[in-house]
Amino acid sequence: MPDTSSALDTIIQSSTVDLFHSCGIALAPLPRKRDAEQIPRYELTGTISFSGRGFTGTLTLSVPQAAFSLIRQDPHRPFRDWDWVRELTNQLLGRIKNRLTQFQVSFNAGLPSVMSSEVFDRQRNRAEPVAVYRFRTLRGEIIVTLNGTIDPAVFVYSGTGNLATEGDIILF
Amino acid sequence: MKKILIVDDSETIRQQLAAALERAGFDVVEAIDGIEGLEQAQEHQFDLAILDVNMPRLNGLEMLERLKLDPKFTKLPVLMLTTEAQQSMIERAKKAGARGWMIKPVKMDLLVGTVSKLVG
Secondary structure, eight states: OOOHHHHHHHHHHHHHHHHHHHTTOOOEEOOOBSOSTTOOOOSEEEEEEEEOTTEEEEEEEEEOGGGGGGSOOOTTSOOOHHHHHHHHHHHHHHHHHHHHGGGTOOOEEOOOEEEOHHHHHHHHHHSOOSEEEEEEETTEEEEEEEEEEEOGGGOOOOSOOOSOOTTOEEEO | OOEEEEEOSOHHHHHHHHHHHHHTTOEEEEESSHHHHHHHHHHSOOSEEEEESSOSSSOHHHHHHHHHHSGGGTTOOEEEEESOOOHHHHHHHHHHTOSEEEESSOOHHHHHHHHHHHHO
């Protein structure tokens, strides 16, 4: 049976890399840290809560302003950076949720939002993140943090995932 | 020109979908949540609706269920667009009368092809 902590690390890292790849941004995962001391301050941080048995907390996604220029987008209809980060945070948690199905972990996701660097700092001072994941891009580092309660006992590997994955269209 | 309703609280997603569908010759109307989506549905004559699931005020599944209670919308094809792949949610959408379930991020050519097929 896979180790819970390393399985969760792999799921979060691969979900983040795949998600940014779908936007045309290449990411390289950096060694993971369990403390928040070295997290750079960014203006754009998306946050989303999740709640389930043994898996409750928040996920944050911080993106440097410079990385925004790397997104593949229609020049005639440019995205608003804050809305893009908010939506990516939502999609990141969705990917993680779908991949955790194989461990029989289920939870409900909240609505994503964007917080200022001041709010992010306050939140970080209240509680240390469970884990901090860093990724290098051509324009700075992307940071993902996981905060809350993760009980390894709820991870039961079943080997069966969802029938559908990202990008699929199921017609009824 | 076939008219499509896009309901998503993310402006980024609405823009992506609208750009792809307009390029393919569809007329697009956008709404930011389920409440506004229901209002738009009453105001226009749509050929298809695309609904996000996770939205404030009224989510996409609730909007679908309310929409399908009105006999006027029984035949309106509805596609759900979401990050969720949970079987119970897919079943709920199917039971409520949705025609399909799409998991973000969806490839635009695939989306346009599906929409074209459903609106005939």
